[in-house]
Amino acid sequence: MNSDRTTLLTGATGLLGSYLLRDLLFAERSVAVIARPTRRASAHERIETLVRGWESSLGIGLPRPVVLVGDLDRPLCGLGGADLGWVREHCEQIVNNAASLTFRGVDRDAEPWKTNVGGTVTMLALAEAAGIRHVHHVSTAYVAGLRTGIVLEDDGNVGQEFGNDYEASKAEAELLVRAAPHLDTATIYRPSIIVGDSATGYTSTYHGYYAALRLGHTLLTRVSLGSTSGRALLTLLGIDADSRKNFVPVDWVSAVIARGIASHSARGRTYHLTHPEPLAMEFVAEVIQEAVESYSVAAAPDAPDLCDEQWFADHLRVQLDLYQRYFRTDPSFDHPNTSTIAADLPCPALDRDTLLRMSKYAIQHNFGWFPPDAVVTELPRASSRRGTLAH
Ligand SMILES: NC(=O)c1ccc[n+]([C@@H]2O[C@H](COP(=O)([O-])OP(=O)(O)OC[C@H]3O[C@@H](n4cnc5c(N)ncnc54)[C@H](OP(=O)(O)O)[C@@H]3O)[C@@H](O)[C@H]2O)c1
Secondary structure (H helix, E strand, O other): OOHHHHOOOOEOOHHHHHHHHHHHHHHHOOOOEOOOOOOOOOHHHHHHHHHHHHHHOOOOOOOOOOEEEOOOHHHHHHHHHHHHHHHHHHEEEEEOOOOOOOOOOOOOOOHOOOOHHHHHHHHHHHHHHHOOOEEEEEOHHHHOOOOOEEEEEOOOOOOOOOOHHHHHHHHHHHHHHHHHHOOEEEEEEEEEEEEOOOOOOOOOOOOOOOHHHHHHHHHHHHOOOOOOHHHHHHHHOOOOOOEEEEEHHHHHHHHHHHHHHHHHHHOOOOOEEEEOOOHHHHHHHHHHHHHHHHHOOOOOOOOOEEEOOHHHHHHHHHHHHHHHHHOOOOOOEEEEHHHHHOOOOOOOOHHHHHHHHHHHHHHOOHHOOOOOOOOOOOOOOOOOOOEEEEO
């Protein structure tokens, strides 16, 4: 059982998962992924496209992961006898990275509960069935909910109120992983708000920072509200200009988790993957203003599809109360465990130029929305040496 040291990764087709896949393959680790098909591509095709993209971006060949077609919505991910036998024989640890980033949903049969809690139950059942005794679980720093002050890496649930159902579902999932009696180690990673690649600006998902950027972009391109100033944006979002939020680039988050996956002595702890220098929302709003004024194309006053305030009220305001809670001031996340395993991996600065690069990427890629027939396979260029990825 578990005769080699394959790492089984979920969520490899997502933003963080694609970087984890890159970093694990680059480090020449044996990797298997659980992935599901889309209407357009099989699970194998999706993973092959990703790995080819990384090969082209890195300028080197990469080994291929074993692709297991599976879905966290199905018992044991729907893995049949042969696949389950293969997992039992080869996999030593699971990286449970798949999740739903849906913020709101009270129905526990729907997102975010279905994937975040139900999917974690499924992953734990798979670990038990396959005799896997080590789980690395990607959580979020916002399991701290609406807490203020200092949040310790070792803090679990302390009766905190949550800002949304996503946070509550992730907190519940953490508890399930920690309590699983069949695991020897549960290692928890808690990133703050993940943004794009610190070097290239690349992203494939558009949550958090990008939601505010998209609002500024929409104001400029679709709504005749007049002002797109950073201050006006903060007012619209109901955000205190002095509040500070914690953003971390995806390449750094992945590099630290890959470090944790590779080190037996790192197992069993909780890691805050948070930035030592949270950003003032006033600065974030200024960057958003500069980005939309530089990269978005303002709608002409006589554009036929120009929307008015009523459109704005109907389509966007319903989302704003979510983001008002989301962009509240963060607590201070302590991070001694992360500092121990990643002392030589400082989190890259998120300065104006870096945020502008990320914003430009998002705007130029239309926040991930493309006409149905568009094919987008571009991945960022990254410099590489065997054994080390620059980030
Ligand atoms: N983004 C952030 O700001 C942030 C911050 C803190 C923590 N996190 C955590 O980081 C992790 C990765 O987030 P991300 O931003 O990379 O998310 P993402 O881009 O939305 O990717 C989510 C991944 O989960 C997979 N998935 C969802 N439901 C699944 C199911 N039923 N079966 C199999 N796979 C399923 C998706 O597969 P498909 O491609 O097939 O849909 C995708 O690969 C999550 O655990 C998230 O909670 C994210």
